[in-house]
Amino acid sequence: MRFFVTGGTGFIGGHLVERLVASGHEVTALVRSPHKAERLRELGVTLVPGDLSVFAEPGTTLEPVDVVVHLAGVVTAPDAATYEAINFGAVRDLVACLERQDWTPRRLVFASSLAAAGPSPADRAWTEADTLAPVEPYGEAKARAEAVCAAASFPTTSFRPPPVLGGGDPAFLPVFALASRGLGFRVGGPAQRISWIGVDDLVAAIVAMSEDTHEGHRIYFTTHEQVIDLDELWAGVSRAFGHRVRVIRVPGPVMSGLSTVASVVLPLVGRPNPLDAKMVAQMRAPAFVCTSAALTADLGWQAQVGLDETLERTLAGYRERGWL
Ligand SMILES: NC(=O)c1ccc[n+]([C@@H]2O[C@H](COP(=O)([O-])OP(=O)(O)OC[C@H]3O[C@@H](n4cnc5c(N)ncnc54)[C@H](OP(=O)(O)O)[C@@H]3O)[C@@H](O)[C@H]2O)c1
Structure with a gap:
Protein backbone atom coordinates (compact mmCIF):
# COMPACT_ATOMS: atom_id res chain seq x y z
CA MET A 1 0.00 0.00 0.00
CA ARG A 2 1.01 3.65 -0.33
CA PHE A 3 1.33 5.54 2.97
CA PHE A 4 1.72 9.24 3.76
CA VAL A 5 3.18 9.59 7.27
CA THR A 6 3.61 12.68 9.45
CA GLY A 7 5.90 12.48 12.48
CA GLY A 8 8.14 9.92 10.73
CA THR A 9 11.23 11.49 12.32
CA GLY A 10 9.80 10.95 15.81
CA PHE A 11 9.90 8.01 18.20
CA ILE A 12 6.77 6.09 17.12
CA GLY A 13 7.04 7.27 13.50
CA GLY A 14 10.61 6.01 13.16
CA HIS A 15 9.58 2.52 14.28
CA LEU A 16 6.45 2.60 12.07
CA VAL A 17 8.27 3.65 8.90
CA GLU A 18 10.91 0.93 9.37
CA ARG A 19 8.14 -1.67 9.68
CA LEU A 20 6.21 -0.35 6.66
CA VAL A 21 9.29 -0.29 4.44
CA ALA A 22 10.35 -3.77 5.61
CA SER A 23 6.86 -5.04 4.67
CA GLY A 24 7.18 -3.65 1.13
CA HIS A 25 4.89 -0.62 1.46
CA GLU A 26 5.63 2.68 -0.32
CA VAL A 27 6.11 5.49 2.19
CA THR A 60 -1.16 22.38 -1.10
CA THR A 61 -1.46 19.28 -3.27
CA LEU A 62 -0.52 15.83 -2.00
CA GLU A 63 0.27 12.81 -4.15
CA PRO A 64 -2.46 10.12 -3.87
CA VAL A 65 -1.93 7.45 -1.22
CA ASP A 66 -4.05 4.68 0.30
CA VAL A 67 -3.54 5.54 3.97
CA VAL A 68 -2.49 8.70 5.81
CA VAL A 69 -0.97 8.13 9.27
CA HIS A 70 -0.85 11.35 11.29
CA LEU A 71 1.60 10.99 14.16
CA ALA A 72 3.13 14.47 14.26
CA GLY A 73 2.29 16.19 17.51
CA VAL A 74 3.77 17.78 20.59
CA VAL A 75 4.16 15.71 23.74
CA THR A 76 5.88 18.49 25.75
CA ALA A 77 4.96 22.09 24.92
CA PRO A 78 5.71 25.41 26.64
CA ASP A 79 2.04 26.43 26.84
CA ALA A 80 -1.55 25.35 26.25
CA ALA A 81 -1.72 27.36 23.01
CA THR A 82 0.95 25.14 21.43
CA TYR A 83 -0.91 21.94 22.32
CA GLU A 84 -4.02 23.52 20.79
CA ALA A 85 -2.27 24.69 17.61
CA ILE A 86 -0.35 21.48 16.88
CA ASN A 87 -2.42 18.70 18.43
CA PHE A 88 -5.80 20.12 17.39
CA GLY A 89 -5.34 22.88 14.76
CA ALA A 90 -3.01 20.89 12.52
CA VAL A 91 -5.37 17.87 12.56
CA ARG A 92 -8.28 20.11 11.53
CA ASP A 93 -6.09 21.55 8.74
CA LEU A 94 -4.94 18.08 7.60
CA VAL A 95 -8.51 16.80 7.34
CA ALA A 96 -9.56 19.92 5.37
CA CYS A 97 -6.48 19.59 3.14
CA LEU A 98 -7.29 15.94 2.36
CA GLU A 99 -10.89 16.91 1.58
CA ARG A 100 -9.60 19.47 -0.97
CA GLN A 101 -7.54 16.89 -2.91
CA ASP A 102 -8.86 15.31 -6.12
CA TRP A 103 -8.37 11.86 -4.55
CA THR A 104 -9.68 10.32 -1.32
CA PRO A 105 -7.66 8.27 1.18
CA ARG A 106 -9.02 4.87 2.11
CA ARG A 107 -8.35 5.85 5.72
CA LEU A 108 -6.73 8.47 7.96
CA VAL A 109 -5.16 6.91 11.07
CA PHE A 110 -4.63 9.54 13.78
CA ALA A 111 -2.53 9.30 16.96
CA SER A 112 -4.73 10.55 19.79
CA SER A 113 -3.87 9.55 23.37
CA LEU A 114 -5.23 7.95 26.52
CA ALA A 115 -4.86 11.51 27.87
CA ALA A 116 -7.91 12.45 25.75
CA ALA A 117 -10.00 10.18 27.98
CA GLY A 118 -8.44 11.52 31.19
CA PRO A 119 -7.82 9.64 34.44
CA SER A 120 -9.83 6.42 34.69
CA PRO A 121 -12.20 5.40 37.51
CA ALA A 122 -10.60 3.44 40.38
CA ASP A 123 -12.52 0.25 39.69
CA ARG A 124 -12.38 -0.29 35.92
CA ALA A 125 -10.61 0.40 32.62
CA TRP A 126 -11.80 3.01 30.11
CA THR A 127 -13.57 1.62 27.04
CA GLU A 128 -14.46 3.47 23.84
CA ALA A 129 -18.05 3.80 25.11
CA ASP A 130 -16.96 6.17 27.90
CA THR A 131 -17.25 9.96 27.65
CA LEU A 132 -13.95 11.79 27.26
CA ALA A 133 -12.87 13.78 30.34
CA PRO A 134 -9.33 15.14 29.77
CA VAL A 135 -7.76 17.08 32.65
CA GLU A 136 -5.01 19.07 30.89
CA PRO A 137 -4.48 20.94 27.59
CA TYR A 138 -2.67 18.10 25.79
CA GLY A 139 -5.56 15.69 26.35
CA GLU A 140 -8.15 18.38 25.60
CA ALA A 141 -6.53 19.13 22.23
CA LYS A 142 -6.39 15.42 21.35
CA ALA A 143 -10.08 15.00 22.28
CA ARG A 144 -11.08 17.89 20.00
CA ALA A 145 -8.92 16.50 17.19
CA GLU A 146 -10.70 13.14 17.47
CA ALA A 147 -14.02 14.95 16.90
CA VAL A 148 -12.63 16.53 13.72
CA CYS A 149 -11.57 13.09 12.44
CA ALA A 150 -14.98 11.61 13.28
CA ALA A 151 -16.61 14.30 11.09
CA ALA A 152 -14.31 13.76 8.07
CA SER A 153 -15.83 12.80 4.71
CA PHE A 154 -13.56 9.72 4.47
CA PRO A 155 -12.95 6.81 6.90
CA THR A 156 -10.77 7.57 9.91
CA THR A 157 -9.39 5.75 12.92
CA SER A 158 -8.29 7.64 16.03
CA PHE A 159 -6.17 5.50 18.33
CA ARG A 160 -5.41 6.23 21.99
CA PRO A 161 -2.13 4.83 23.27
CA PRO A 162 -1.18 4.91 26.95
CA PRO A 163 2.53 5.68 27.63
CA VAL A 164 4.57 4.03 24.85
CA LEU A 165 7.84 2.32 25.77
CA GLY A 166 10.65 1.60 23.36
CA GLY A 167 14.06 2.49 22.04
CA GLY A 168 14.42 6.11 21.00
CA ASP A 169 11.64 7.57 23.15
CA PRO A 170 12.75 10.98 24.45
CA ALA A 171 9.83 11.14 26.91
CA PHE A 172 10.95 8.15 29.02
CA LEU A 173 14.66 8.93 28.81
CA PRO A 174 14.69 10.91 32.12
CA VAL A 175 13.20 7.85 33.87
CA PHE A 176 15.94 5.58 32.55
CA ALA A 177 18.67 8.21 33.12
CA LEU A 178 17.66 8.46 36.80
CA ALA A 179 17.42 4.70 37.14
CA SER A 180 20.92 4.31 35.68
CA ARG A 181 22.06 6.20 38.82
CA GLY A 182 19.94 3.97 41.08
CA LEU A 183 17.20 6.54 41.63
CA GLY A 184 13.51 6.76 40.84
CA PHE A 185 10.59 8.92 41.93
CA ARG A 186 6.83 8.98 41.96
CA VAL A 187 4.04 10.98 43.56
CA GLY A 188 3.47 9.88 47.18
CA GLY A 189 0.41 7.95 48.37
CA PRO A 190 -0.94 4.84 46.63
CA ALA A 191 1.05 4.06 43.48
CA GLN A 192 -0.73 5.22 40.32
CA ARG A 193 -2.12 2.36 38.19
CA ILE A 194 -1.36 2.66 34.51
CA SER A 195 -1.78 1.00 31.15
CA TRP A 196 1.25 0.88 28.85
CA ILE A 197 2.29 -0.42 25.45
CA GLY A 198 5.58 -1.37 23.80
CA VAL A 199 6.33 0.47 20.56
CA ASP A 200 6.65 -2.74 18.51
CA ASP A 201 3.15 -3.80 19.54
CA LEU A 202 1.81 -0.30 18.87
CA VAL A 203 3.29 -0.32 15.37
CA ALA A 204 1.58 -3.66 14.71
CA ALA A 205 -1.70 -2.08 15.86
CA ILE A 206 -1.21 0.92 13.53
CA VAL A 207 -0.62 -1.47 10.61
CA ALA A 208 -3.78 -3.45 11.51
CA MET A 209 -5.84 -0.23 11.75
CA SER A 210 -4.41 0.95 8.40
CA GLU A 211 -5.50 -2.29 6.71
CA ASP A 212 -9.03 -2.02 8.18
CA THR A 213 -11.59 -1.91 5.35
CA HIS A 214 -14.51 -0.72 7.51
CA GLU A 215 -16.18 2.23 5.74
CA GLY A 216 -16.90 4.46 8.73
CA HIS A 217 -15.03 6.07 11.63
CA ARG A 218 -13.34 4.06 14.37
CA ILE A 219 -11.80 4.86 17.74
CA TYR A 220 -9.59 2.43 19.66
CA PHE A 221 -7.54 2.28 22.81
CA THR A 222 -4.25 0.59 21.89
CA THR A 223 -2.79 -0.93 25.04
CA HIS A 224 -1.21 -4.01 26.58
CA GLU A 225 -3.87 -5.66 28.75
CA GLN A 226 -1.50 -5.98 31.72
CA VAL A 227 -2.16 -3.12 34.14
CA ILE A 228 0.76 -2.17 36.40
CA ASP A 229 1.36 0.38 39.11
CA LEU A 230 4.32 2.75 39.21
CA ASP A 231 6.14 0.67 41.84
CA GLU A 232 5.95 -2.30 39.45
CA LEU A 233 7.23 -0.09 36.62
CA TRP A 234 10.26 1.03 38.64
CA ALA A 235 10.86 -2.58 39.73
CA GLY A 236 10.85 -3.60 36.05
CA VAL A 237 13.28 -0.81 35.15
CA SER A 238 15.47 -1.95 38.04
CA ARG A 239 15.46 -5.54 36.66
CA ALA A 240 16.36 -4.24 33.18
CA PHE A 241 19.43 -2.46 34.60
CA GLY A 242 20.27 -5.33 36.92
CA HIS A 243 20.73 -3.02 39.89
CA ARG A 244 18.61 -1.65 42.70
CA VAL A 245 16.57 1.52 42.06
CA ARG A 246 15.54 3.47 45.17
CA VAL A 247 12.16 5.13 44.52
CA ILE A 248 11.64 8.47 46.28
CA ARG A 249 8.00 9.38 46.97
CA VAL A 250 7.45 13.08 46.35
CA PRO A 251 4.28 14.62 47.88
CA GLY A 252 1.89 15.86 45.16
CA PRO A 253 2.06 19.56 46.17
CA VAL A 254 5.89 19.40 46.14
CA MET A 255 5.76 17.90 42.63
CA SER A 256 3.55 20.81 41.52
CA GLY A 257 6.00 23.29 43.08
CA LEU A 258 8.97 21.67 41.31
CA SER A 259 7.04 21.87 38.04
CA THR A 260 6.42 25.60 38.53
CA VAL A 261 10.10 26.26 39.24
CA ALA A 262 11.20 24.13 36.25
CA SER A 263 8.76 25.96 33.95
CA VAL A 264 10.49 29.26 34.85
CA VAL A 265 14.12 28.10 34.95
CA LEU A 266 14.39 25.62 32.04
CA PRO A 267 13.17 28.02 29.28
CA LEU A 268 15.89 30.49 30.43
CA VAL A 269 18.51 27.89 29.48
CA GLY A 270 16.68 26.88 26.29
CA ARG A 271 15.51 23.47 27.59
CA PRO A 272 11.95 22.04 27.36
CA ASN A 273 10.36 21.25 30.72
CA PRO A 274 9.59 17.50 30.92
CA LEU A 275 7.85 18.16 34.27
CA ASP A 276 5.28 20.61 32.85
CA ALA A 277 1.80 21.20 34.27
CA LYS A 278 0.41 18.55 31.90
CA MET A 279 2.86 15.95 33.21
CA VAL A 280 2.12 16.78 36.84
CA ALA A 281 -1.65 16.64 36.26
CA GLN A 282 -1.15 13.22 34.68
CA MET A 283 1.18 12.00 37.46
CA ARG A 284 -1.18 13.09 40.27
CA ALA A 285 -4.19 11.14 38.92
CA PRO A 286 -4.85 7.81 40.70
CA ALA A 287 -5.17 5.74 37.51
CA PHE A 288 -4.84 5.85 33.71
CA VAL A 289 -6.15 2.48 32.65
CA CYS A 290 -7.83 1.39 29.41
CA THR A 291 -8.57 -1.83 27.52
CA SER A 292 -8.08 -2.83 23.87
CA ALA A 293 -10.86 -5.42 23.95
CA ALA A 294 -12.66 -3.62 21.08
CA LEU A 295 -9.59 -3.58 18.83
CA THR A 296 -8.99 -7.27 19.55
CA ALA A 297 -12.61 -8.11 18.76
CA ASP A 298 -12.71 -6.06 15.53
CA LEU A 299 -9.27 -6.61 14.03
CA GLY A 300 -7.70 -9.48 16.00
CA TRP A 301 -4.76 -7.39 17.24
CA GLN A 302 -3.41 -8.05 20.71
CA ALA A 303 -0.20 -6.84 22.36
CA GLN A 304 2.37 -9.63 22.51
CA VAL A 305 5.48 -8.26 24.21
CA GLY A 306 5.58 -8.41 28.03
CA LEU A 307 6.77 -5.68 30.37
CA ASP A 308 10.25 -7.04 31.13
CA GLU A 309 11.09 -7.62 27.47
CA THR A 310 9.71 -4.19 26.54
CA LEU A 311 11.84 -2.49 29.20
CA GLU A 312 14.92 -4.47 28.09
CA ARG A 313 14.31 -3.39 24.47
CA THR A 314 13.85 0.20 25.62
CA LEU A 315 17.13 0.21 27.55
CA ALA A 316 18.97 -1.48 24.67
CA GLY A 317 17.55 1.14 22.28
CA TYR A 318 18.83 4.01 24.44
CA ARG A 319 22.27 2.40 24.65
CA GLU A 320 22.44 1.73 20.88
CA ARG A 321 21.74 5.42 20.26
CA GLY A 322 24.35 6.44 22.84
CA TRP A 323 21.68 8.21 24.92
CA LEU A 324 22.67 6.27 28.07
N1 LIG B 1 5.06 8.48 23.04
C1 LIG B 1 3.96 8.29 23.76
O1 LIG B 1 4.03 7.76 24.89
C2 LIG B 1 2.60 8.69 23.21
C3 LIG B 1 1.45 8.30 23.94
C4 LIG B 1 0.20 8.67 23.44
C5 LIG B 1 0.10 9.39 22.26
N2 LIG B 1 1.24 9.76 21.59
C6 LIG B 1 1.11 10.54 20.34
O2 LIG B 1 1.78 9.85 19.30
C7 LIG B 1 2.33 10.80 18.38
C8 LIG B 1 3.80 10.50 18.16
O3 LIG B 1 4.45 10.58 19.43
P1 LIG B 1 6.03 10.37 19.60
O4 LIG B 1 6.25 9.86 20.97
O5 LIG B 1 6.56 9.63 18.44
O6 LIG B 1 6.52 11.89 19.57
P2 LIG B 1 7.94 12.50 19.16
O7 LIG B 1 9.03 11.49 19.26
O8 LIG B 1 8.06 13.76 19.94
O9 LIG B 1 7.76 12.85 17.61
C9 LIG B 1 6.92 13.90 17.22
C10 LIG B 1 6.94 14.00 15.70
O10 LIG B 1 6.08 15.08 15.34
C11 LIG B 1 6.81 15.96 14.49
N3 LIG B 1 6.31 17.32 14.64
C12 LIG B 1 6.02 18.00 15.77
N4 LIG B 1 5.62 19.22 15.50
C13 LIG B 1 5.64 19.34 14.13
C14 LIG B 1 5.34 20.36 13.22
N5 LIG B 1 4.91 21.56 13.64
N6 LIG B 1 5.49 20.14 11.89
C15 LIG B 1 5.92 18.92 11.44
N7 LIG B 1 6.23 17.90 12.26
C16 LIG B 1 6.09 18.12 13.60
C17 LIG B 1 8.25 15.85 14.95
O11 LIG B 1 9.13 16.35 13.96
P3 LIG B 1 10.69 16.67 14.30
O12 LIG B 1 11.39 15.34 14.36
O13 LIG B 1 11.12 17.51 13.18
O14 LIG B 1 10.70 17.37 15.63
C18 LIG B 1 8.35 14.34 15.16
O15 LIG B 1 8.51 13.69 13.92
C19 LIG B 1 2.07 12.18 18.96
O16 LIG B 1 0.96 12.74 18.31
C20 LIG B 1 1.76 11.90 20.42
O17 LIG B 1 0.90 12.88 20.96
C21 LIG B 1 2.50 9.41 22.03
Missing part, protein backbone atom coordinates in the same frame (compact mmCIF):
# COMPACT_ATOMS: atom_id res chain seq x y z
CA THR A 28 6.05 9.27 1.73
CA ALA A 29 6.83 11.39 4.80
CA LEU A 30 6.38 15.04 5.68
CA VAL A 31 9.67 16.20 7.25
CA ARG A 32 10.75 19.59 8.52
CA SER A 33 14.36 18.73 9.38
CA PRO A 34 16.65 17.27 6.66
CA HIS A 35 19.11 16.21 9.38
CA LYS A 36 16.49 14.20 11.30
CA ALA A 37 15.19 12.73 8.03
CA GLU A 38 18.51 11.07 7.12
CA ARG A 39 17.39 7.63 8.36
CA LEU A 40 14.14 7.90 6.35
CA ARG A 41 16.15 8.83 3.22
CA GLU A 42 18.37 5.74 3.74
CA LEU A 43 15.21 3.60 3.92
CA GLY A 44 14.08 4.91 0.52
CA VAL A 45 11.19 7.01 1.85
CA THR A 46 9.97 9.84 -0.41
CA LEU A 47 10.47 13.05 1.57
CA VAL A 48 8.09 16.02 1.38
CA PRO A 49 9.81 19.03 3.00
CA GLY A 50 7.68 21.19 5.28
CA ASP A 51 6.01 21.42 8.63
CA LEU A 52 2.37 20.98 9.60
CA SER A 53 1.51 24.52 8.43
CA VAL A 54 1.49 23.22 4.81
CA PHE A 55 -1.94 21.71 5.45
CA ALA A 56 -3.42 25.17 6.11
CA GLU A 57 -2.28 26.46 2.70
CA PRO A 58 -5.18 26.23 0.21
CA GLY A 59 -2.85 25.42 -2.70
